[in-house]
Structures are given as C-alpha cells and as structure tokens.
Amino acid sequence: MPDNGTGESFLERIVAATPGGEALVDCLQCGTCGGSCPSAADMDTTPRGLFAMISAGMEDEVLSSNTPWYCVSCYYCMVRCPQEIPITSIMYTLKRIALARGHYHKDAHVDWSKSFISFVEQNGRAFELGAMTLFGLHNPFAIVKQGGLGIQMITKGRMPPIPERIHNMPQLNAILAEAKRIAAEEEV
C-alpha cells in the first residue's frame, strides 16, 4: 500500500526507519511481548496485535492506536522476543511516523516530549522545572496535581530555578540543524 510517494509500503517504511527493523517480518504472533509488558493493560492493542495490523496494512488503525504512547520503554518484550524483533525501537518509530503525519491518539504525550526537547535544543541540557511549567500551560490540571511536589522538590534543592547551558551552543545548533535536514530528506 504505497502512501508516501516512494512506493514504500507502511511495513517497509517502519522497517527502514528502525535499526534492526527487518526482523519485524519474522513475528510469530506468539504474544510474549504483550504478556511481558507492564503497561499492556492500558493499551488498546498489544504489540503482537499491532504487528499483525501492520502486516495487514492497517495504517490508520495502527497510527491512531494508543499502544506506542503507553510503551514505558522497559525493553522486557525485546529481550524476551524469540524472533529478536526490536519491539521498543519499533514503538519509537511508530511515534515518529504518527507525529510526522499529525495523526496520533488523543493520549499521546506530544506536549511533554516537545516541552522537554525545547529546553534541550535551547540550552543543550534538560530543564525539568521549565519543561514541567511549559507542559503545565497545555495541561493546567498537571500543575494543580503536581504543583505541591514541585515546591517540595525546589525546597529540597532538587529542582534548580535556572537552566544550565552548554558553552558551545553554535556547534550543537549546527549539528541538530544538519541532522534534521538529513531526517527530512531521508524520511526517517
């Protein structure tokens, strides 16, 4: 099912964008992944189900599934998979494709990832207080619920009020700009 003008199917696209992704075609549908997953109970489809849907070319259904967004990146499925499919890495790939298409589940934590990354791109270092505040602008409820903890963290000296910044920001900017250009050109 060609979809992006390159003649690539959805499955091929996922394989190409995932290091070691070619093992995906070897899925036995054994279900070890879902059985090992600590957050499977909150997923609408287990990874096994998702892989069957990918093989069947059900692109819309796969991209709108909440499964990749509930992956906690613990790698249990990956070390237990008898076919050595890089399942966790495939979850990351699915998130990237869904984001690039602007087609993702309502539970996707796009705001959190973007808030976190914006500070890394600005300073070269993460800035938790900033990321939480920025995230809170989109999710005021989070501030109400976690604000008290934030204050405790600040008084314990565990949440510095000012971000740290690396010295050579021009170098990091140049590297990231080039990386993004490559990613856009090669669709990864």
Added chain:
Amino acid sequence: MSQSKDQYGLYPGCSLGATARAYMQSTEAVSKVLGLTLKEIEDWNCCGASEYVSVNSVAAYSLIARNLSLAAQEGLTDVVAPCNMCYLNLHKVDGYMSKYPKVNRQVNQALAAGGLYYNADSVHVRHLLDVVVEDIGCEAIAEKVTRPLKGLRVAPYYGCLLTRPESRYNAEYPTHLDELLQALGATVVDFPLKTQCCGGHMTQISEQTAYEMIRRILHGAAENEADAIVTICPMCQLNLDAFQPQVNHMFKTNFRLPILYFTQTMGLAFGLSNKELGIGSEITSAKAALRKIGQEEPEQPKPKKKRDKKALPMPPLS
C-alpha cells in the same frame, strides 16, 4: 575482576545536577574513598532521554554522539554514566553506529556540521555500578567498610536499562548490586521485582499507569520487609521516592520506604556523614532506616503540651 583504570570519563547527565544531586554528591564522596578518578566530559550535552528519539531519530542519535565524540577527543576511552537512561542512550548509539552503516553515515554527516567526528567503538560506555563491581570489586570495597550496614534490610532495585536490552548481566535477575550490598554488610532481601519498570516518564503522561507500576515495586519491597530500596538510577529514585505520597493517596496504602542511591549506601558503610552523601533530600524520609544503623539520633518522644486552662472546653487534638 579487571583492573581499575587511572581515569574514567564521567557523563553525569542532567538529573545529577538537579533531581539527583544527592547521587552526584555521593558519587564524588565515595570516589574519593575508592581512589576512583572521574573526569567530567568537557561541555557535554543532554542525551535526550526517551523524548528526543520519539520525535526525530537522526537528531536524537546526533545529540548523543556529540558526547561520544567529545569524550574520544579528550582521550577518554571509558565513559561512566551513573544514570540508566544516559547509559542506555550512549551505549545504544555507539552500538548503532558500529552495526548500521546508514546510522553511522547520517550521524557523522550531522556531527561534521559542528566540526566533529566519531569513530564507532572508540569509547567504552559503562554504568557506574559496573565499574564499581567489576573494576574495583566487592572485596576491595569490603576492605573500606568501617561501619557495616548490619541489620539494615535492603531491596536491590536495578530498574530497566542497565540490564536491558543488551548487557553482560542477566536481563531478568542480575545479582551484582546484591553482592555489593552484601559486601557493605547489609541484609539483602529477596526482591523478585528488582528489574521491573518504575514507569519512567509516565508520571507526567498517565498517572494511573505510572502509580500502579510504582505501587507494585513498593509493595514487593514492603512484603519482603525491606527497610529501604537501593537504586542505581535517578528516574527510579524520583518515581519511587517523590511520588510515594501520591501512590499512597491513590491506593490508600501506607508505604514509607526510603529510596537510596547505591552510592549513598556505600558512603554510609565507609563512615561518611549524611551531609557528604546528600542524605536528607529525599521526599520519603530515610530517618527510620538510618536509625537502625546508628546514623540518626534515636527519636525523642515529643513533649506533651500542657492544657491551657483558659482555653475553650475542646477535646485535645492528639
């Protein structure tokens, strides 16, 4: 046991300057005792945690590879990361660049825009626990113990990313932290959940998911009558410690398990002070556990308040 190196590169990661400052303080303090020289990589940057790779993989790999390139430039052949996430990211990208020519080409092309290059496999990425147990060794550590953690029951918690997806240790039931804690004189309790996930960033995304995962781990340690959980990762420490009150609130439980970094337990056994080890910055107090090893003053009974005879006739509150 291999030989300890003269110098290791240190990739502290962002958490060690913020939520995990106590991990940094205790790492520095025990390194002095052990004669471990950690040289911070000049101008290192964030590893992107699990967020950047969800958005742009080439940018995420390049962000990480800048650190590897800077370390190699400084001649640091062994780079130590105390954080599981940083360890995984650095280790993973080095492996990807070595194994997948496409990743290697893309990342080096991006690095070149900043005047850098990285030759895959030229830096050996290690977790701090691995260096402590393998290069220094439990025997040498036991020799430095001046105040054994006798009677302290600890649950060794490895979390995910040190043993998975790739590691020299057993992915499901590693034992090297257990051995280290035994060398410190502590009683290591059975802890089947030692490599279960703490929920990672889910505390920000879906509380129900995250708090249930945290609850399981606290429950597992409490069932085995642990006085404390010992961790090797800033994210695990943050989730189990700072969110413990919220978990108690959600599940109507009453867990009071302090979450200590393994470097803090080492420092305690080496006779260092709470202050040197950053102890006291936990959200869930460690005082009860520390009292068991004589590190805290015994609890004084609170003086009873005298009743004010002029006050209104209300029953006393406590």
